Amino acid sequence: MDTDIRQRISATRYLMIMGIVVLHMPPYKPLHEMVWNSFDLIKGLFSYGLFKSTVPVLTTISGFLLFHAGLDKKFSLLFKKKAKTILLPLVIWNLLYALAVFFVQKNLPNGPTFAQQLYPVEWFTWLNALTGAFRMPVNYPLNFLRDLFVISLMAPFMGVFLRRAPYLGLVIALFIYYFNLDGDLVLRNSMIVNFYIGGLAATRNWNLKAFDKYAHIAAAVLIFISLGIFLFKIENRDLFIIASPFLVWPAMSLVTQSGLGKWLVKNSENSFFIFLTHGPILLPFWVAYKPFANNIPYPIFWLFTPILTIAICLSLNRALQDAFPRLTAVLLGNRGKLSSRSSPIGSGNKLKPAKIPSPQWSAPRQLGLTSYFVQKNPKPSIKDEKIKRK
Numbered sequence: 001m002d003t004d005i006r007q008r009i010s011a012t013r014y015l016m017i018m019g020i021v022v023l024h025m026p027p028y029k030p031l032h033e034m035v036w037n038s039f040d041l042i043k044g045l046f047s048y049g050l051f052k053s054t055v056p057v058l059t060t061i062s063g064f065l066l067f068h069a070g071l072d073k074k075f076s077l078l079f080k081k082k083a084k085t086i087l088l089p090l091v092i093w094n095l096l097y098a099l100a101v102f103f104v105q106k107n108l109p110n111g112p113t114f115a116q117q118l119y120p121v122e123w124f125t126w127l128n129a130l131t132g133a134f135r136m137p138v139n140y141p142l143n144f145l146r147d148l149f150v151i152s153l154m155a156p157f158m159g160v161f162l163r164r165a166p167y168l169g170l171v172i173a174l175f176i177y178y179f180n181l182d183g184d185l186v187l188r189n190s191m192i193v194n195f196y197i198g199g200l201a202a203t204r205n206w207n208l209k210a211f212d213k214y215a216h217i218a219a220a221v222l223i224f225i226s227l228g229i230f231l232f233k234i235e236n237r238d239l240f241i242i243a244s245p246f247l248v249w250p251a252m253s254l255v256t257q258s259g260l261g262k263w264l265v266k267n268s269e270n271s272f273f274i275f276l277t278h279g280p281i282l283l284p285f286w287v288a289y290k291p292f293a294n295n296i297p298y299p300i301f302w303l304f305t306p307i308l309t310i311a312i313c314l315s316l317n318r319a320l321q322d323a324f325p326r327l328t329a330v331l332l333g334n335r336g337k338l339s340s341r342s343s344p345i346g347s348g349n350k351l352k353p354a355k356i357p358s359p360q361w362s363a364p365r366q367l368g369l370t371s372y373f374v375q376k377n378p379k380p381s382i383k384d385e386k387i388k389r390k
Contacts, residue, residue, distance in 0.1 A: 001068065005208055008256045009061055011264035012248070015255070016058050017271040019051035021278045021306045024141065026286045032233050039299045041230060049226020052237065053244035055144075056194040059151075060245040063198025066152065072159035072199075082152045085333035090137070090145040092331055093276045094130045097139040100280070101129075112287060114138075141279045147186050151195050158196055162203040170196060190241050197245070211250040219251040272335055273317040274310060281309050 023046075031048050034040040071078050098118055104111045105119040116129050116138050129138040132146040161169025173196040176182055182189050201208065211218065225240060225247075255261040285305050289296065320328045329335065 004256070007261070007265045008249075008252055009065075010268040011256050011261045012252045013058060013061060014264040014268040014271045015252075016051075016054040017275050018306070018310060019046070019054045020141070020275060021282070021309055022046055023051050023054065024279060024282060025302055025306060026282065031230070031235065034230065034233075039302075043302065044230035045223075045226050048237075049229050050222065052226075052241065053222070053248050055188065056190065056241055057245045057248050059148075059191045059194040060198040060201075060249075062148065062152075063195035064202045065198075066155055067159065067162065067199040067202035072155035072162075075156050078155060079153065082149055085335070086145050086149045086152065089272075089276060089331065089333040090132070090142050090149070091130050094132075094137045094139045094142055097280050098126065098129045101138055115140075139276075139279055141275065143187060144191075147188055147191055150186055151191055154192070155199075158199055159203075162196075162199045166200055166204060170200065190238070193242050194245065197242075208249070209253070211246070212253040215250045215253045218247045219254065222247040222251060267314070269335075270314050270317050272332055274313040276332075277313055277316065278309055281312055285309065 029043075031044065034044050066072065071081070101114050101116070102118045102121075105114070105117065115136070116125060118125060118129060118138070124134075127133055128135040131137065132143040136143050137146070158169065158173075161172065170193075173193045177189050177193050180189065182192065186192060200206070222244070228234065229237060229240070252261075256265070282305065285301075285308070289301050289305075317328075320331075
């Protein structure tokens with residue numbers, strides 16, 4: 001893998017994760033409720049268009065790096081690595097947030113009402129809160145680490161098709177996705193298709209720069225489709241979700257060598273930490289804003305809160321890395337200053353072709369921070385939470 005590709009992966013994953021923060025800005029507003037004004041146009045463009053590509057892009061990169069390393073051929077190593085780099089952060093960061101929720105529910109009975117009742121302690125509720133096994137975890141965005149762990153363990157099965165009948169395997173993946181044959185196994189089953197496409201790119205040695213000459217066209221098409229989704233209130237976005245990496249990847253060639261791109265590459269070590277912590281950080285911002293909603297226009301809150309959230313995440317990550325490098329490496333799933341291996345998503349190190357990539361994960365869907373609270377019609381089970389095709 002050449003330097004340009006490694007840098008583009010680093011820049012792309014960081015930009016996508018920043019987009020995730022924007023996607024999770026509360027409150028959630030369905031597309032059909034958005035009206036024709038400048039703010040809703042901007043919000044709709046990003047929330048239902050441009051940043052809807054975060055999940056498929058990050059998943060495709062993850063699949064590419066896993067199969068590029070040939071990790072699918074070594075199941076014992078695959079399981080060991082994914083337990084350390086995906087499952088462990090999933091449990092740890094849910095546990096930290098769950099303890100905070102437990103404290104609030106125990107000591108502040110009139111405080112915020114959360115989607116999960118962790119006090120008094122009930123083992124099944126805590127199991128779901130920490131792992132998302134049957135219901136969403138307490139730190140909602142991390143349910144996609146759960147999904148990614150499951151999909152990563154499917155890699156050996158995918159690898160058989162990728163190396164013997166690659167496009168038949170793609171048809172099967174699409175069939176599983178379209179007819180929801182995975183049942184409750186994977187919450188966002190479009191990830192299966194994008195993960196497999198990443199594997200195709202790796203095992204079939206696709207030229208990853210082949211469409212760079214059409215980068216401006218790809219960027220324009222991406223914006224045009226995003227505008228169309230908002231203007232025509234397009235609810236079925238299946239094709240866009242699966243195909244968006246083919247637009248975002250060449251468009252990112254315009255960013256990588258720019259000042260922004262170099263900054264993204266340099267700071268990409270922070271991306272996984274931002275993903276893990278942005279939800280619990282956005283929540284108090286939202287709680288603090290609501291009493292002043294009549295005095296502070298929501299567009300101001302929407303614009304500045306993601307910036308402040310990312311800044312806080314950067315400061316916290318750097319402070320932890322400097323003060324407790326070994327502990328931070330464990331908290332981040334073998335990522336950090338002491339980690340000698342590269343990670344496709346959120347690693348603090350440059351990608352090196354001689355190293356086996358660490359974890360892959362995908363970004364969560366947009367659901368605002370209202371997901372943290374009990375809603376009018378709560379959807380507690382994974383089956384109920386199954387994402388409707390849009």
